[in-house]
Amino acid sequence: MVASRNEERLRKATDEMKKNITSPAELDHMQCNIRKEEQVQNLISTTLKRFGKLDFLINNGGGQFPARAESFSLKGWNAVIETNLTGTFLCCREAYNQWMNDNGGVIVNIIADMWKGIPMMSHTGAARAAVDNLTKSLALEWAESGVRINSVAPGSSIYSETAAANYGDPKIFAYNIPKIPLKRLGTVEEISTSVCFLLSPASAYITGETIKVDGGGSLYSTMIFEVPDHKKSKAYTWKDDEETKSKL
Ligand SMILES: CCC/C=C/C(=O)SCCNC(=O)CCNC(=O)[C@H](O)C(C)(C)COP(=O)([O-])OP(=O)([O-])OC[C@H]1O[C@@H](n2cnc3c(N)ncnc32)[C@H](O)[C@@H]1OP(=O)([O-])[O-]
Numbered sequence: 122m123v124a125s126r127n128e129e130r131l132r133k134a135t136d137e138m139k140k141n142i143t144s145p146a147e148l149d150h151m152q153c154n155i156r157k158e159e160q161v162q163n164l165i166s167t168t169l170k171r172f173g174k175l176d177f178l179i180n181n182g183g184g185q186f187p188a189r190a191e192s193f194s195l196k197g198w199n200a201v202i203e204t205n206l207t208g209t210f211l212c213c214r215e216a217y218n219q220w221m222n223d224n225g226g227v228i229v230n231i232i233a234d235m236w237k238g239i240p241m242m243s244h245t246g247a248a249r250a251a252v253d254n255l256t257k258s259l260a261l262e263w264a265e266s267g268v269r270i271n272s273v274a275p276g277s278s279i280y281s282e283t284a285a286a287n288y289g290d291p292k293i294f295a296y297n298i299p300k301i302p303l304k305r306l307g308t309v310e311e312i313s314t315s316v317c318f319l320l321s322p323a324s325a326y327i328t329g330e331t332i333k334v335d336g337g338g339s340l341y342s343t344m345i346f347e348v349p350d351h352k353k354s355k356a357y358t359w360k361d362d363e364e365t366k367s368k369l
């Protein structure tokens with residue numbers, strides 16, 4: 122079952138996938154806004170009615186808009202936290218309560234390269250770091266039910282048409298290439314094969330872990346953003362201490 126908000130995009134994506142499926146696996150799609158609790162409950166119960174089981178859950182839905190933190194309205198902040206953190210939590214909780222508690226299963230959460238913060242997208246950085254931590258807590262709480270849960274963290278380097286449209290710049294991802302040790306963008310396949318590995322029995326002994334698929338970008342330098350030159354940082358020395366004391 123493939124689910125998201127936009128019916129037309131869903132239909133196109135599932136038609137495309139059906140053309141490429143060589144196994145007898147069945148595929149369906151369903152509208153669901155993961156920010157809405159009832160819609161998530163309905164997604165999981167409909168999936169169970171349609172397929173009779175729920176082996177895997179992949180929380181891939183996510184997104185954000187670029188802006189400085191001081192400019193965020195509460196509505197904008199909440200939109201991004203609800204999309205990336207609350208939506209992921211609701212999907213995990215429903216999958217567990219409706220099926221995986223009794224039957225086990227595997228969950229993979231898609232997060233982002235937020236290890237050094239994400240300037241200009243601090244809302245999504247905070248939400249993705251929270252999902253990284255949620256993954257670890259759930260791995261411990263749900264291990265006794267036979268549930269494994271891991272994350273995949275793509276670099277800011279996998280070309281996305283919707284992101285380029287959202288950010289108004291088709292070259293938005295290409296700007297990052299100089300900051301990626303492997304000196305190229307990643308492919309969608311390089312993300313999905315990592316997800317498949319984590320879903321497969323080959324990773325049966327891995328839980329609560331996050332795989333970074335970023336061409337080494339997270340080891341290197343912060344993407345896109347440069348801190349402007351400034352003289353706002355005052356050094357601290359013992360001499361300053363004496364001056365402070367004399368003022369007290
Ligand atoms: C991490 C680095 C690399 C990552 C790459 C990718 O992830 S690639 C994948 C990337 N893919 C995606 O990102 C796709 C998915 N992304 C989305 O659907 C949206 O970005 C969303 C998550 C904000 C939800 O939006 P929605 O409209 O459904 O939500 P809503 O109606 O509930 O609240 C809207 C409120 O949010 C605010 N606000 C929104 N846009 C802007 C902006 N440009 N400017 C400023 N503010 C903005 C504004 O406050 C607005 O309220 P207003 O002023 O209208 O009263």
Ligand SMILES: NC(=O)C1=CN([C@@H]2O[C@H](COP(=O)(O)OP(=O)(O)OC[C@H]3O[C@@H](n4cnc5c(N)ncnc54)[C@H](OP(=O)(O)O)[C@@H]3O)[C@@H](O)[C@H]2O)C=CC1
Pocket residue numbers: 124125126127128130131153154155156181182183184185204208231232233234274275276277278279280281282283284
């Ligand atoms: N491309 C990249 O370089 C990177 C991507 N990522 C993350 O990887 C994931 C996939 O990204 P990508 O394919 O590039 O981007 P897309 O924008 O193409 O995919 C985001 C998906 O999330 C769905 N979505 C967004 N909000 C909701 C919601 N409220 N409820 C249900 N579905 C929702 C969208 O579908 P619809 O609009 O139909 O709801 C869309 O299918 C995202 O979480 C993204 O943030 C992380 C780091 C880098």
